[in-house]
Amino acid sequence: MFDFLDGYDLLGAFWVTVKLTVFSALGSLIWGTLLAGMRVSPVPLMRGFATAYVNVVRNIPLTVIIMFASLGLYSTLGIALGSTDIKGINFRLAVLAFVVYTASFVCEAIRSGINTVPVGQAEAARALGLSFTQVLRLIVLPQAFRSVVNPLSNVLIALTKNTTVASAIGVAEASYLMKEMIENEAQLLLISGVFALGFVILTLPTGLILGWVAKKVAVKR
Amino acid sequence: MSSVLYDTQGPRAKRRNILYTVLFVLAAAAVVWWVYDGLAEKHQLDWVKWKPFFAGTQAWETFIWPGFQNTIKAAFFALIIALPLGALFGIGRLSDHRWVRVPGGVVVEFFRAIPVLLLMIIANQAYSEYTDLDPDTRLLYAVVTGLVLYNASVLAEIVRAGILTLPRGQTDAAKAIGMRKGQTMVFVLLPQAVTAMLPAIVSQLVVIVKDTALGGAVLSFPELLASVRPMSANYGSNTIACFTIVALVYLALNFALTSFASWLERRLRRGKKSTGAVVGTGPGGELETIGAPSLNMDDGTAA
Numbered sequence: 423m424f425d426f427l428d429g430y431d432l433l434g435a436f437w438v439t440v441k442l443t444v445f446s447a448l449g450s451l452i453w454g455t456l457l458a459g460m461r462v463s464p465v466p467l468m469r470g471f472a473t474a475y476v477n478v479v480r481n482i483p484l485t486v487i488i489m490f491a492s493l494g495l496y497s498t499l500g501i502a503l504g505s506t507d508i509k510g511i512n513f514r515l516a517v518l519a520f521v522v523y524t525a526s527f528v529c530e531a532i533r534s535g536i537n538t539v540p541v542g543q544a545e546a547a548r549a550l551g552l553s554f555t556q557v558l559r560l561i562v563l564p565q566a567f568r569s570v571v572n573p574l575s576n577v578l579i580a581l582t583k584n585t586t587v588a589s590a591i592g593v594a595e596a597s598y599l600m601k602e603m604i605e606n607e608a609q610l611l612l613i614s615g616v617f618a619l620g621f622v623i624l625t626l627p628t629g630l631i632l633g634w635v636a637k638k639v640a641v642k643r
Numbered sequence: 644m645s646s647v648l649y650d651t652q653g654p655r656a657k658r659r660n661i662l663y664t665v666l667f668v669l670a671a672a673a674v675v676w677w678v679y680d681g682l683a684e685k686h687q688l689d690w691v692k693w694k695p696f697f698a699g700t701q702a703w704e705t706f707i708w709p710g711f712q713n714t715i716k717a718a719f720f721a722l723i724i725a726l727p728l729g730a731l732f733g734i735g736r737l738s739d740h741r742w743v744r745v746p747g748g749v750v751v752e753f754f755r756a757i758p759v760l761l762l763m764i765i766a767n768q769a770y771s772e773y774t775d776l777d778p779d780t781r782l783l784y785a786v787v788t789g790l791v792l793y794n795a796s797v798l799a800e801i802v803r804a805g806i807l808t809l810p811r812g813q814t815d816a817a818k819a820i821g822m823r824k825g826q827t828m829v830f831v832l833l834p835q836a837v838t839a840m841l842p843a844i845v846s847q848l849v850v851i852v853k854d855t856a857l858g859g860a861v862l863s864f865p866e867l868l869a870s871v872r873p874m875s876a877n878y879g880s881n882t883i884a885c886f887t888i889v890a891l892v893y894l895a896l897n898f899a900l901t902s903f904a905s906w907l908e909r910r911l912r913r914g915k916k917s918t919g920a921v922v923g924t925g926p927g928g929e930l931e932t933i934g935a936p937s938l939n940m941d942d943g944t945a946a
Contacts, residue, residue: 464649464656465663471671481849481897482890483856486868490886493871498882499685536647544647554649562647583758590860597760601861604768614765622756 426609427616435599436620442513442585442595443624446520447578453521454528461533472529479526484587488519492591509594516588520581527577535570536562538641568639575632579625596620682883692881695874696888702874710859710870711892717783717855717866721790722848728791729798734828736803747799754796760857763789767862782865786858790851797850801843805836805922842908843922849897849904856893867892 461472479487492515495501503514539562547561589598600617604610652660682688695702735747754762767785770776776784809832817827859869867889875885911921 462646462648463663464652465660465667467664468667471667477898477901478894481853481894481901483853483868483893485853485856485860486886486890486893489860489868489871490890493875493882494886498687498880499681501681539647541647548650558648583756586758586760587857587860589760590857597758597764597861600761601764604764610765610768610772614761617761618753618757621758621761622753625756626752 426603426607426612430599430603432599432616432620435594435596436624438513438593438595439582439585439624442516442520442588442593443578443582445517446524446581446585449517449521450524450528450577450581454525455532457525457529458532458536461529462536476526476529479523480530484519484523484584485590487523488516488587488591491515491519508592512588512591512593516585516591516593520584520588524577524581524584527580528574531573531577532566532570534573535566538569539565540643565641568641571632571639572636575629575636578632579629582625582628583621687881687883691879692884695878695881696884702878706870706874706877707867707888707892710865710867713783713864713866714852714855717786717790717858717864718848718851720783720787721794721851721855724787725791725795725798725851726844728795730802732795732799733802733806736799737806739824751796751799754792755800757793759789759793759854760861762792763858763862765789766792779865782858782862785862786855786864786866789858790854793854794847794851797847798844801840801847801922802836805840805843806832808839808922809835838911840922842904842911845900845904845907849900852893852897852900 457472457475460468461476463469492512495518496511496515502511503518505511505514543561543565544557547557552560585595586597588595589601592598596617600613603613607613649656679688686692732747732751735743736751738744738747763785766788767781770781770784770788774781813831813835814827817831822831855864855866856868858864859866863869871882871885871889875882878885908921
C-alpha cells in the first residue's frame with residue numbers, strides 16, 4: 423500500500439524542514455531579543471526603529487520576503503551568504519528570510535512578556551535600593567521569561583509551518599517533495615495524508631509540551 | 644519617562660542615552676551606506692529602473708492593478724466562505740453533545756496544524772484530477788480552498804473565544820427567562836460575541852491577504868506577487884524596484900486593515916452598550932481574550 427514512497431526521500435525532506443526550523447528559530451530568537459531590547463529601551467530613536475521594523479515586516483507577506491531574498495539578494499545583487507552550491511545558497515537565503523520575518527513576532531512576544539510585569543514590582547525593587555541590573559536580573563526578567571513561554575511556542579509552531587514557503591525558492595523540504603510526488607503518483611489522498619500527518623507530528627507535540635511548560639511556570643497574579 | 648525597566652532619567656542617564664543615540668545613528672548610517680553602495684554598484688538605483696512606476700501609469704495598469712485585484716478577490720472569497728464555516732465549527736465545539744464537540748475539535752485542530760501551502764497544493768491537484776475547470780479558475784479555486792480550510796479553523800477558535808468572553812450571567816439570565824439553548828445562542832450570545840470578535844476577524848483578514856501571496860509563488864496564481872516576474876522582465880530587470888513597489892502595496896493594504904482593527908478594538912472597549920468584552924489580537928499575533936480563559940492560538944504568524 424505504501425509502495426508509492428519508493429524512490430522518494432520522505433524522511434530527508436522532513437529533516438530539511440526540521441533544520442530550517444531550528445536554524446531560523448535560533449536566528450530569530452537572537453535578532454528578536456535584540457529588537458525587543460531596543461523596543462523597550464529608554465533611547466527614543468532605538469525604540470522608534472524597532473517599532474517601525476516590527477510594523478513594516480509584520481505587514482509584508484513572508485512569501486514576498488523570501489522571493490526577494492532569492493531574486494533580489496542573490497540573482498540581482500549576487501549575495502550568496504558564503505555558500506557556493508545553489509542548494510546551500512537557497513537554504514541560507516531561506517533561513518535569512520525566516521529570521522527577518524519571525525524576529526518581529528519574537529520581539530512582540532518578548533515585549534508583551536515584559537509588559538505583564540506590574541510596574542509596582544520594579545518600583546518596589548528600586549525603593550529597596552537594587553541597581554538597574556539587579557532589578558532586571560532578579561525581579562523583571564524572571565517574571566517576564568515565564569510569561570513568554572506560551573507566545574514564543576506559538577511563534578515556533580507558526581515558524582514550523584511557514585518553512586514550507588521555502589519551497590517557493592527551491593529548497594527541497596517537505597512541501598517541495600509533496601508537490602513533486604502528487605504530480606507524479608496517482609495517490610493524491612494517501613500522499614497528502616502522509617505529509618499532513620508529518621506536520622501534525624511536528625507541531626502538535628511542540629504545542630502540547632510547551633503549553634504544559636507554560637502552565638507549569640506561569641506567574642499567578 | 645518611567646517604565647518597569649527604568650526610572651525617570653537623571654543627568655547621567657540622559658548623557659548616556661545621547662551617547663547610545665549617536666552610536667545607533669552611526670551604525671544605521673553605515674548599514675544604509677552599505678545597502679546604497681551595493682544597489683548603486685549593480686545599477687539598481689538608476690532612474691530607468693524606477694521610471695515605470697513614477698512616470699506614467701502603464702506599469703500600474705498592466706501589472707500591478709490586475710494582480711492586486713486577484714489578491715483582493717481571493718482574500719474576499721476566502722473570508723466570505725470561511726466565516727460561516729468557522730462560526731459553525733466554533734459553536735459546534737461549544738456544544739453540549741460529545742458527538743458534535745469532539746469531531747469539531749479534531750477537525751479544527753487538524754487544519755490548524757497543517758501549513759496553508761500544503762492545503763493549496765493538495766486542493767490544486769485535487770481540482771485538476773477530479774474536475775475539468777479551466778486552469779485560471781482552478782488556480783483561484785485552489786488558493787481560496789486552501790485559505791478557507793485553514794482560516795475557517797482559526798475563525799472557529801475566534802468565535803469560540805468570542806462566546807467564552809461573555810459573562811456567565813448572560814447565559815444564566817437567558818435560562819432564567821426560559822430560553823432554549825438555541826435561542827440563547829442566537830438571540831443573546833452570538834450578537835454580543837460578533838461585536839467582540841470584529842477586531843480579531845479584521846486582523847485575520849491581514850493574515851489571509853498575506854497568505855494569498857503563497858498562491859502566486861508556488862501555484863503561479865496571477866496575484867500581486869506574481870506580477871513581479873513579468874514586470875521586471877518587461878522593464879529591464881528592475882527586480883529591486885518591482886519588489887519595493889509590490890511590498891509597499893501590501894504594506895499599505897495591511898496597514899490600513901491593522902489600523903482599522905485597532906480602531907475597532909479601542910471603540911468597542913470604550914463602548915457602553917456591549918459587555919465590553921473584546922477578542923483582541925495579541926502583540927504576537929495570537930488571540931488575546933479579555934475576561935476569559937486563555938487560548939492557544941498559533942495564527943497571525945502564518946505566512
